[in-house]
Amino acid sequence: MRGLWTLTAALLAAGLVLVGLGLRGADGPPQPPAWAAVPRAAExxxxxxDRSAPVQVAVPSIGVRAPLARLGLAGDGSVQVPPADRLNEAGWYDRGPTPGERGAAVILGHVDSAKGAAxxxxxxxxxxxxxxxxxxxxxxxxVFTVESxxxxSKERFPTNRVYGPLDHAGLRLVTCGGSFDQSKRSYHDNIIVYAAQTAVRQTASR
Structure with a gap:
């Protein structure tokens, strides 16, 4: 079982290199300060x-409200990413926990394109x-509270921290960041948000 996890983790880490591939904004995306990486456990x-698929992610402080697609593994074993022509949509990795289940639920999204912000x-x-x-x-x-x-660097992607087991319901949001490599059409780094579930509420009827 441990060998299977190690193989899967390696493939997933490799797949995250593709998030934001070939996408670039005029001035580059915001970068978090070093102090924000110091974990601050939710109160x-x-x-x-129980397990239930997510349909939408909202991040009020940065004005995000986006539908969620299901993402699995591509034919080469790398994690899938949202389609490049659907830049206002994020994707949930459906081989892992659903948001709210015990464990780390992972949501991926593009950062930008030649047309602007994603x-x-x-x-x-x-x-x-x-x-x-x-x-x-x-x-x-x-409802999750950001902890860090x-x-x-994509070359040092923290696979175990992102996908590893947890004793609570956690969430990770992942996109590209850092400087942009013109020759490779890719950002050098990933921005990763770590959060813990702190509340649950019943969604209002539509």
């Missing part, structure tokens, strides 16, 4: 929920204490 944690362009502005809300198919909204935000 309390909400109840762990769904997670402002992700680097998040700070510990900010709120993230994920609406689920079961009518519940899992870090910028890391």
């Amino acid at each position: 309390h944690r909400g109840p762990v929920l 769904v997670f362009y402002e992700l680097g502005r998040l700070r510990p204490g900010h709120r993230i809300e994920v609406t689920r198919e079961d009518g519940k909204t899992a 935000v870090e910028r890391v």
Whole structure:
């Protein structure tokens, strides 16, 4: 079992190199300060929920409200990314926990394109204490509190921290960041937001 996890983790880390491939804004996306990477544990944690697929992610402090697509693994074993022509949509990695379940749920999104900002362009502005809300198919909204935000080289992607087991319901948001390599048409780094579920509420009827 451990060998299988190690192989899967390596493939997932490799796949994240593709997030934001070939996309670039005029001035570059915001980057988090070093102090934001220091974990600040949420004051309390909400109840762990049963499995239910997420349908929308909202990050009020940066004005994000986006539908969620399901992402699996590509034919080469790398993690899929949202289609490049749907830049205002994020994707949930459906081989892992759903947001609200015990474990680390992972949501990926592009940062920008030649046409401008994409769904997670402002992700680097998040700070510990900010709120993230994920609406689920079961009518519940899992509310998460940001604990840390870090910028890391794609060559040193922290696979275990992002995908590893947790004793609570956690969430990771991932996009590109850092400087842009014109020759490779790719950003050098990833921006990763770590959050813990702190509340659950019933979604209002539509």
